[in-house]
Amino acid sequence: MDRFTRRDAFKMGTGVALGATALAPDAMAQAGIPVANVPLPNQPAEAGATIRVIRPSKFVEADEAVWNENQAKFIKATGIQVRTDYVGWEDIRAQVAVAARTGAGPDVVAGWAADPHLYADKTLDMTELAEYLGKKYGGWGPLPERFGKKFGTNQWLSIPMGCGGGALVWRKSWVNEVGYSSPPNELDRFLDMCRKLQKINRPVGFALGNAVGDGNGTATWLLWSHGGFQVDEAGKVTINSPRTIEALKYAAELYKTFIPGTLSWLDPSNNKAYISEEVSVTPNGVSVYFVLKNDPKYAKIAEDTQHSRLPGAVGTRYPETANVLNAMVFKHTKFPNASKEFIRFMMEAEQYDPWLTKCLGYWAHPLLAFDKSAAWTGDAKVLPFRDAQKMPHWIGFKGPISAASGAVDAEYVLVQMFASVCSGQATPQEAAKEAERRITRIYRRAA
Amino acid sequence: MDASTWVAKRTPPNALARLFDYKPFLIAVCLFPALGLLLAFLTYPLGLGIYLSFTDTQIGGNGKWVGLENFIDLMEDPIFLQSVWWTFVYTAIATIGKFALGLWLALLLNDNIPFKSAIRAIILLPYIVPTVLSAIAFWWIYDPQFSIISYVVVDQLGLRDKYYDFLGEPWPARWSLIVANIWRGIPFVAITLLAGLQTISPSLYEAAMLDGASPWQRFRRITAPLLMPILAIVMTFSVLFTFTDFQLVYAITRGGPINATHLMATLAFQRGIPAGQLGEGAAIAVAMIPFLVFATLFSYYALGNRKWQQGSDND
Numbered sequence: 001m002d003r004f005t006r007r008d009a010f011k012m013g014t015g016v017a018l019g020a021t022a023l024a025p026d027a028m029a030q031a032g033i034p035v036a037n038v039p040l041p042n043q044p045a046e047a048g049a050t051i052r053v054i055r056p057s058k059f060v061e062a063d064e065a066v067w068n069e070n071q072a073k074f075i076k077a078t079g080i081q082v083r084t085d086y087v088g089w090e091d092i093r094a095q096v097a098v099a100a101r102t103g104a105g106p107d108v109v110a111g112w113a114a115d116p117h118l119y120a121d122k123t124l125d126m127t128e129l130a131e132y133l134g135k136k137y138g139g140w141g142p143l144p145e146r147f148g149k150k151f152g153t154n155q156w157l158s159i160p161m162g163c164g165g166g167a168l169v170w171r172k173s174w175v176n177e178v179g180y181s182s183p184p185n186e187l188d189r190f191l192d193m194c195r196k197l198q199k200i201n202r203p204v205g206f207a208l209g210n211a212v213g214d215g216n217g218t219a220t221w222l223l224w225s226h227g228g229f230q231v232d233e234a235g236k237v238t239i240n241s242p243r244t245i246e247a248l249k250y251a252a253e254l255y256k257t258f259i260p261g262t263l264s265w266l267d268p269s270n271n272k273a274y275i276s277e278e279v280s281v282t283p284n285g286v287s288v289y290f291v292l293k294n295d296p297k298y299a300k301i302a303e304d305t306q307h308s309r310l311p312g313a314v315g316t317r318y319p320e321t322a323n324v325l326n327a328m329v330f331k332h333t334k335f336p337n338a339s340k341e342f343i344r345f346m347m348e349a350e351q352y353d354p355w356l357t358k359c360l361g362y363w364a365h366p367l368l369a370f371d372k373s374a375a376w377t378g379d380a381k382v383l384p385f386r387d388a389q390k391m392p393h394w395i396g397f398k399g400p401i402s403a404a405s406g407a408v409d410a411e412y413v414l415v416q417m418f419a420s421v422c423s424g425q426a427t428p429q430e431a432a433k434e435a436e437r438r439i440t441r442i443y444r445r446a447a
Numbered sequence: 448m449d450a451s452t453w454v455a456k457r458t459p460p461n462a463l464a465r466l467f468d469y470k471p472f473l474i475a476v477c478l479f480p481a482l483g484l485l486l487a488f489l490t491y492p493l494g495l496g497i498y499l500s501f502t503d504t505q506i507g508g509n510g511k512w513v514g515l516e517n518f519i520d521l522m523e524d525p526i527f528l529q530s531v532w533w534t535f536v537y538t539a540i541a542t543i544g545k546f547a548l549g550l551w552l553a554l555l556l557n558d559n560i561p562f563k564s565a566i567r568a569i570i571l572l573p574y575i576v577p578t579v580l581s582a583i584a585f586w587w588i589y590d591p592q593f594s595i596i597s598y599v600v601v602d603q604l605g606l607r608d609k610y611y612d613f614l615g616e617p618w619p620a621r622w623s624l625i626v627a628n629i630w631r632g633i634p635f636v637a638i639t640l641l642a643g644l645q646t647i648s649p650s651l652y653e654a655a656m657l658d659g660a661s662p663w664q665r666f667r668r669i670t671a672p673l674l675m676p677i678l679a680i681v682m683t684f685s686v687l688f689t690f691t692d693f694q695l696v697y698a699i700t701r702g703g704p705i706n707a708t709h710l711m712a713t714l715a716f717q718r719g720i721p722a723g724q725l726g727e728g729a730a731i732a733v734a735m736i737p738f739l740v741f742a743t744l745f746s747y748y749a750l751g752n753r754k755w756q757q758g759s760d761n762d
Contacts, residue, residue, distance in 0.1 A: 097506035210701035261591020264614030410721035
């Protein structure tokens with residue numbers, strides 16, 4: 001063998017060789033996941049590629065462990081060197097921003113939902129890969145499709161990798177004790193249940209502090225469940241509406257049933273409070289249950305814990321969204337194909353399904369074929385987390401995903417609107433007006 | 448060969464040596480590293496920050512020049528105005544607290560006490576611990592459900608029937624942050640003032656005692672004036688550190704409840720980085736500069752510029 005042949009093989013053949021022999025995704029497809037036969041996207045990996053990936057740090061152990069295993073498999077199969085750095089949840093936005101601005105840094109970012117939309121002109125087009133994955137695995141759910149495609153087009157900016165959904169986490173025995181078999185979907189009955197729980201000294205708790213995930217989760221749930229939205233499809237500010245006022249009035253009543261201190265709750269606060277049995281009902285990701293289930297000393301609480309959708313859904317219009325792990329490749333990468341190959345590899349069922357399964361529903365799948373995954377048959381209690389990709393709302397609903405919608409979220413405008421009414425600092429009308437002022441300002445500045 | 452014809456042979460210096468003998472060149476070469484460092488790490492970032500504050504730059508995008516628009520906008524923004532007000536209050540109260548307690552501590556440490564050096568080392572601990580760690584410790588102390596203070600007062604002593612809500616309401620949250628900041632700032636003040644105290648000659652105190660001066664008079668007439676120069680420096684630094692504080696507030700309250708505890712620094716970060724409005728964030732940061740310059744000049748001139756510092760009498 002002379003070296004020209006070998007180099008040629010690297011140059012032209014790696015991608016094909018990967019698909020054809022080493023990985024052979026179709027041949028080894030994971031049991032139970034329906035797979036369509038779709039030709040691989042044409043993205044031969046560059047010779048001698050080394051890529052750097054950043055992604056959010058784990059909340060559950062298996063998330064990182066399985067990711068690393070899959071990555072090791074990829075390195076072994078392709079010879080492409082990959083390094084993944086785990087970044088704190090709140091730092092990832094800053095790191096992505098720096099990478100986008102300086103044109104250096106990680107090649108692949110598995111980051112937060114909105115980021116690819118903010119840096120749309122700095123990321124590679126993902127349409128081919130997204131369509132391949134969509135066709136192969138039963139289509140994308142509505143939420144990942146919303147976050148993958150450029151608003152109002154069919155161009156994919158990113159590959160959604162997981163949907164970190166929420167659900168109502170509740171103690172069955174206490175909910176039953178006040179006469180409900182499960183938390184009701186009707187908002188007035190839900191309020192009644194919370195009042196009764198408070199009377200038996202088992203209060204509920206929803207974060208109202210400046211918490212990126214949970215605070216915004218509380219606020220958007222309250223807003224959307226009352227039919228409110230911050231802007232319309234064209235980006236016109238619509239927050240100061242009778243529906244918002246209704247939501248604020250409801251929040252003020254509901255707040256009276258909360259455990260004290262929720263105005264300063266940050267993201268970990270409700271987890272701590274639920275695990276230490278201080279609250280009976282709280283909205284959260286699967287992380288609380290994961291902790292309970294894996295620690296024998298919490299077996300009793302895990303046994304008594306149930307999950308369900310948040311109240312206020314009209315049909316399938318659930319008043320929720322999910323945190324989308326959205327993978328993009330920066331144009332500044334020297335190895336665009338190797339980067340895309342890495343994402344494809346991680347998304348194929350052989351790798352994706354173990355990740356999904358071992359994370360106990362922490363990241364729900366964006367591709368609908370994985371509804372059939374063993375992840376969702378093992379423990380019936382995590383079933384509500386399966387449907388995160390079917391949520392119809394997104395941060396910035398109903399407007400485009402933009403720097404402005406992200407800024408409203410990052411500046412806690414909606415959280416603070418509700419918090420100011422709940423704490424008695426503002427009337428619903430004042431709070432809605434203030435939110436309108438802030439949202440208008442943010443959208444005007446970002447325009 | 449006789450001595451009268453001997454001519455000292457000196458190899459003429461080569462070009463390089465001549466170059467280094469040339470004073471202006473030598474000065475330039477010697478200054479270059481220092482100037483280079485200053486330009487790269489001080490002037491450029493500061494200049495960039497000031498430039499950004501006059502643009503509408505967003506993260507990951509290029510902005511255009513908007514003149515004073517950011518500043519005019521901020522003048523109408525109640526959240527910014529509140530953060531300015533709170534930055535001043537926070538700095539004032541925390542600095543007074545740090546100085547009162549730090550000076551007291553320094554005076555105590557200056558006396559002859561057993562295990563003096565061990566105690567001095569321990570005193571420095573709050574300052575050695577990374578701010579973020581101490582902030583997280585305080586976050587737990589102030590937690591609405593798991594506060595050690597609530598636990599002791601409510602569950603152990605039974606003095607109250609409700610847990611304290613340290614961070615849920617504006618004023619309790621503000622005081623909580625001030626306490627955390629004072630706790631962290633005391634060692635710096637105490638140790639530097641202690642160093643100042645030890646430069647005061649004991650003979651002055653002996654002379655005063657012979658004249659029958661009371662402890663208060665000794666403090667008032669000897670300690671205070673002789674400590675003033677170092678006090679001015681420490682005060683300057685302390686004000687600057689407090690005014691630009693970020694970590695404690697960001698880790699404990701993230702500017703909440705609502706926006707009651709946003710300092711200018713945390714608000715600048717909040718707007719600039721997570722919310723992506725780099726220009727506006729820079730404008731908030733730049734708005735801190737005049738206050739900082741003023742604070743520096745004030746403490747320097749008002750407290751420090753005494754004649755005796757230059758060696759003459761303080762008449």
